Amino acid sequence: MSLTKKDFLGLYNSSAAEIEEILNTAVAMKDVLTRSVKKVPTLRGKTVINLFFEPSTRTRFSFNLAAKRLSADVMNINKSASSIVKGESLLDTARTMEVMGADVVVIRHSAAGAAQFLAKNIRASVLNAGDGAHAHPTQALLDMYTIREKLGKIEGVKVLIIGDIAHSRVARSNIWGLKKLGAKVSVAGPQTLIPLEIEKMGVKVYTDLDQALQETDVVNILRIQLERQEAGLFPSLREYREIYGMNEKRLDKIGKKALVMHPGPMNRGIEIESSVADSQQSVITEQVRNGVAIRMALLYLLAGREANNEQIN
Amino acid sequence: MNRLIKNAMVYDAQNDKQGKYDILVNNEKIAAIEPLISDSGINNLEVIDAAGKVVIPALIDIHTHLREPGFEEKETIKTGAEAAAAGGYSAVAAMPNTSPVADNPAVIEQLKLKAAKAAVRIYPIGSITQTSQGEKLSEIGTLARAGAKALSDDGNPVMNSEIMRRAMEYAAAFELPIIDHCEDKNLSRDGVMHEGYYSTIFGLQGIPAAAEEIMVARDIILAEMTGVHLHLAHLSTAGSLNLVKEARARGVKLSFEVTPHHLLLTDQAVKDYDPVMKVHPPLRSEKDRQELVNALKNGEIDILATDHAPHTYEDKLGEFDYAAFGISGLETALALLYDNFIKTDLINWDDLLRMYYYNPAQVLAIEAEGLKVGARADFLIFNPEHNWTIDKNKFKSKGKNTPFNGWQLSGKNEMTFVAGKLVYDDREGRNEIIY
Numbered sequence: 001m002s003l004t005k006k007d008f009l010g011l012y013n014s015s016a017a018e019i020e021e022i023l024n025t026a027v028a029m030k031d032v033l034t035r036s037v038k039k040v041p042t043l044r045g046k047t048v049i050n051l052f053f054e055p056s057t058r059t060r061f062s063f064n065l066a067a068k069r070l071s072a073d074v075m076n077i078n079k080s081a082s083s084i085v086k087g088e089s090l091l092d093t094a095r096t097m098e099v100m101g102a103d104v105v106v107i108r109h110s111a112a113g114a115a116q117f118l119a120k121n122i123r124a125s126v127l128n129a130g131d132g133a134h135a136h137p138t139q140a141l142l143d144m145y146t147i148r149e150k151l152g153k154i155e156g157v158k159v160l161i162i163g164d165i166a167h168s169r170v171a172r173s174n175i176w177g178l179k180k181l182g183a184k185v186s187v188a189g190p191q192t193l194i195p196l197e198i199e200k201m202g203v204k205v206y207t208d209l210d211q212a213l214q215e216t217d218v219v220n221i222l223r224i225q226l227e228r229q230e231a232g233l234f235p236s237l238r239e240y241r242e243i244y245g246m247n248e249k250r251l252d253k254i255g256k257k258a259l260v261m262h263p264g265p266m267n268r269g270i271e272i273e274s275s276v277a278d279s280q281q282s283v284i285t286e287q288v289r290n291g292v293a294i295r296m297a298l299l300y301l302l303a304g305r306e307a308n309n310e311q312i313n
Numbered sequence: 314m315n316r317l318i319k320n321a322m323v324y325d326a327q328n329d330k331q332g333k334y335d336i337l338v339n340n341e342k343i344a345a346i347e348p349l350i351s352d353s354g355i356n357n358l359e360v361i362d363a364a365g366k367v368v369i370p371a372l373i374d375i376h377t378h379l380r381e382p383g384f385e386e387k388e389t390i391k392t393g394a395e396a397a398a399a400g401g402y403s404a405v406a407a408m409p410n411t412s413p414v415a416d417n418p419a420v421i422e423q424l425k426l427k428a429a430k431a432a433v434r435i436y437p438i439g440s441i442t443q444t445s446q447g448e449k450l451s452e453i454g455t456l457a458r459a460g461a462k463a464l465s466d467d468g469n470p471v472m473n474s475e476i477m478r479r480a481m482e483y484a485a486a487f488e489l490p491i492i493d494h495c496e497d498k499n500l501s502r503d504g505v506m507h508e509g510y511y512s513t514i515f516g517l518q519g520i521p522a523a524a525e526e527i528m529v530a531r532d533i534i535l536a537e538m539t540g541v542h543l544h545l546a547h548l549s550t551a552g553s554l555n556l557v558k559e560a561r562a563r564g565v566k567l568s569f570e571v572t573p574h575h576l577l578l579t580d581q582a583v584k585d586y587d588p589v590m591k592v593h594p595p596l597r598s599e600k601d602r603q604e605l606v607n608a609l610k611n612g613e614i615d616i617l618a619t620d621h622a623p624h625t626y627e628d629k630l631g632e633f634d635y636a637a638f639g640i641s642g643l644e645t646a647l648a649l650l651y652d653n654f655i656k657t658d659l660i661n662w663d664d665l666l667r668m669y670y671y672n673p674a675q676v677l678a679i680e681a682e683g684l685k686v687g688a689r690a691d692f693l694i695f696n697p698e699h700n701w702t703i704d705k706n707k708f709k710s711k712g713k714n715t716p717f718n719g720w721q722l723s724g725k726n727e728m729t730f731v732a733g734k735l736v737y738d739d740r741e742g743r744n745e746i747i748y
Contacts, residue, residue: 007608011513037328088646089631090629090632091631092419100669109457109632110634111517111632111635112515112517112586112633112634113515113517113585113586113632113633113634114632116586117631117632131517132517133516133517133518134515134516134517135516152664169516172516175647187678188622195513195519196508196510196512196513196519197509197510197513198513200510200513201513201514
């Protein structure tokens with residue numbers, strides 16, 4: 001089993017079959033995680049480098065753990081821990097990765113397209129762990145995995161993504177992935193945080209959250225960044241909470257079977273009330289668990305591709 | 314010395330020329346243009362057979378960045394002029410956003426000194442405000458006397474409408490046109506590409522069409538109020554074209570330019586995050602591009618210009634967000650325009666001359682007599698059958714930042730003459746600058 005491309009940069013170019021394959025592989029990986037010995041030798045001798053140019057705790061830990069569960073050698077390079085800033089240094093860093101014998105480089109970067117740039121410049125597989133507002137495919141996959149696990153399917157499921165769509169790579173990757181597997185996707189948020197012409201991605205747009213909530217199976221609530229308020233994109237956190245925050249009253253609207261998701265980290269009491277985050281319907285901690293399984297699946301599939309290529313070449 | 318260009322296909326409707334002519338050049342001037350000129354009895358003569366080739370006046374680019382002084386790693390007056398010579402220009406106008414900014418006569422004088430030794434003529438543009446900060450007027454009268462042909466704060470446009478109003482009023486007295494790069498900096502903010510569907514899916518910060526159009530509208534209103542000659546740089550949106558058409562209908566004195574890259578590329582081209590596609594104003598939507606092409610076809614565009622903006626390899630390397638804005642355009646413009654618009658009969662050679670020779674000369678108030686006896690011999694020899702591939706590594710410009718690298722074109726400038734002097738020779742692929 002393997003992926004056809006060297007890199008995994010986003011879901012825009014992935015086929016439904018590829019996405020299914022990743023989700024199915026993750027099922028087996030999740031099984032590993034439930035054993036008493038949570039480690040398999042699959043990637044022994046392989047080197048995975050986590051290259052994080054942006055602060056991240058959860059995603060980095062998740063990738064780190066995923067690689068370790070597969071017995072790969074892992075190295076973590078953080079922006080704060082090195083002199084890498086931008087431009088040519090990204091290229092130089094890439095070359096350094098190459099020389100260090102990386103098989104897979106996991107990259108997180110604040111600039112859209114950074115993963116693509118890296119992929120073009122190194123032979124190792126590149127796994128995008130989030131690039132600017134462009135893509136965060138592993139988050140989308142773990143969200144999809146969670147939906148499929150809880151609701152039994154993705155096709156026909158109605159998913160509402162709430163919040164700062166404009167700056168969200170999570171929203172974009174979710175839209176591409178979910179649409180490919182036949183889900184019905186809507187977005188809701190203040191018009192200032194809805195990017196232009198997003199309807200062309202095949203989603204419904206709501207600026208009235210209460211209206212959007214009337215018919216949905218899943219709500220995926222995005223983190224609202226304080227800096228968006230400072231940039232004048234919405235008036236105040238207080239108003240945001242009132243108009244776009246997920247509270248108990250709104251939870252009642254969507255019914256007991258609907259799932260509550262959040263990619264984290266949460267601003268409790270702002271975009272999501274604690275009682276919602278901790279409700280029976282919340283699958284937020286399950287998302288974290290599934291994240292490790294999805295990342296194991298991708299590392300396995302990418303490293304598998306490499307092994308196949310070595311034989312071919 | 315004498316040169317005789319034989320059997321050329323000559324275009325210059327202003328001088329009633331369209332057809333096969335021989336052109337005799339004596340030192341700096343055109344000595345004769347006749348259907349047949351005999352070479353007998355002319356001493357010290359070089360004969361150039363131009364059968365199958367086109368001769369037109371060499372082009373004038375009203376919008377270039379030569380980067381010197383201050384950014385010599387990107388371009389120098391010498392290399393920029395060489396790029397212009399190779400591209401088929403006899404003259405370029407140099408934007409003042411150097412370091413120091415051309416806001417005082419010393420910078421203009423230095424440019425003129427270096428320009429005297431350059432391959433093509435260079436006309437200085439002075440800044441509107443001191444150090445182009447948009448706060449205090451430059452010494453506009455002094456700049457005019459020093460030889461500035463226009464004023465612009467290109468790249469750092471004047472945001473304050475009161476300052477712009479005063480600059481226009483003041484400049485009008487010196488008959489200097491104001492060239493404005495129309496961009497509302499508050500609206501464009503951290504944008505790196507056109508705002509639309511593609512910025513949405515690429516996850517890049519967008520620059521709305523409104524950022525340009527609002528300033529176009531403001532400038533038109535101020536030009537109407539002050540009577541200055543307003544020249545709008547690199548218009549890129551359908552909305553800007555509409556504003557200009559309305560203003561024209563009211564009789565506002567203005568002109569505008571369009572670049573080859575906005576006629577040929579759209580925001581979709583940003584898909585690989587290659588910084589060569591990063592430019593101000595950004596590559597716009599397909600609808601905008603089509604409107605620009607329609608305007609080209611309908612004769613509504615006044616001027617074509619490159620906005621030649623050379624950058625170093627490092628300036629354009631890496632993340633799209635961090636790369637510099639700009640395209641190196643002098644060595645591709647003519648061939649791109651020929652291959653895409655003249656060869657396909659959307660426009661003809663005389664349309665090109667109107668937009669790329671006569672009109673820019675008129676805005677800058679510089680000599681452009683075309684191809685006639687007694688005129689300065691500024692012309693180019695273009696080979697429409699020359700099939701070639703754009704190779705940035707062959708550029709004379711230091712700026713290899715072209716989005717057109719690898720494009721296969723038919724038709725190329727092969728020789729450029731400036732004041733009778735052969736400055737660029739590409740016969741047999743020599744690609745040579747001659748001093």
